[in-house]
Amino acid sequence: MTSNTIKTTARPIFPFTAIVGQEEMKLALALNVIDPKIGGVIIMGDRGTGKSTTIRAITDILPEIEVVEDDPFNSHPNDFELMSDDVRAKIEQGLKPKIVLKKVMMVDLPLGATEDRVCGTIDIEKALTEGIKAFEPGLLAKANRGILYVDEVNLLDDHLVDILLDSAASGWNTVEREGISIRHPARFVLVGSGNPEEGELRPQLLDRFGMHSEIRTVKNPELRVQIVEQRSDFDKNPQESLAKYQTLQEEFRNKIIKAQELLPQTTIDYKLRVKISQVCSELDVDGLRGDIVTNRASRAYAAYEGRTQVTVNDIKSVITMCLRHRLRKDPLETIDSGDKVQKTFEKIFSDIV
Known part of the structure; x- marks a missing residue:
């Protein structure tokens, strides 16, 4: 719960x-x-x-999480991978731990x-x-x-x-x-x-x-004014500011909870997985972390949007963030802003975009 x-x-x-x-x-x-x-x-x-x-x-x-009471490791009451050895030993002995929300x-x-x-x-x-x-x-x-x-x-x-x-x-x-x-x-x-x-x-x-x-620092003057005013309003009256955004905050929290529940059911087609690996290969990304993270992030994005099937647009939305920092071979190079990743994505996915 x-x-x-x-x-x-x-x-x-x-x-x-x-x-x-x-x-x-x-x-x-x-x-x-x-x-x-x-x-x-x-x-x-x-x-x-x-x-x-x-x-x-x-x-x-x-959202708050269920933890075993008085456990210094915030142990999960049911998942062995997220509980300490002491809690696990007690559960295996048949003892039921007390659960609290935290x-x-x-x-x-x-x-x-x-x-x-x-x-x-x-x-x-x-x-x-x-x-x-x-x-x-x-x-x-x-x-x-x-x-x-x-x-x-x-x-x-x-x-x-x-x-x-x-x-x-x-x-x-x-x-x-x-x-x-x-x-x-x-x-x-x-x-x-x-x-x-x-x-x-x-x-x-x-x-x-x-x-x-x-x-980057926001350049648009109207947006800068909006940010300054929001911060000023919050500093003057935090509770009033929080009340103003209460509905949006609740909606976002519910969206996260729904996405976490939906994530295990999300799938990504084989042809899209191949295309992701093609992009990584073309960009000369070392290792396979780039492929794995892009697959995971695409599935999380689909779940975030309330879907179980990953689309090309889902991949496009996350691929720059997953790959741009993996293009640097030399410590003296600067990190690509993302143009290189997007151009390669457009080229490889052009037949199914």
């Missing part, structure tokens, strides 16, 4: 549906929420374009975080003296079944980025120390943001993010 009503939080968060001018970023986040296996999104763009605001806003609007977590990863803070630590002294595995959960445990947000990801230590990406891909975090090993589920949507002026991520790390969203 999920809760469908939007509650007013103690600290009001700017409504997601009120954000204008950043449609690509909003879509990338929505698709990753529908199918976390897409592999997260990296959002690169100018300062002051609402990256952090948008990520916090989508977390606030998401808001989806958004965990902020500070730039100066250490590996222990991210992964968690094992208390060796307690393990040796008392014979129990004493584990202090880290940020990855807190982020299980939620969103892990790394601002300025391009300034984060490569080693930590590797750890985050490995956990996001496998869905598990393993901590080993002095021969003692503890693992726990860590299935989260990894969202990174940054300003390209401060440096790009290495191509090998970029490739591990499912999608890439590029955002």
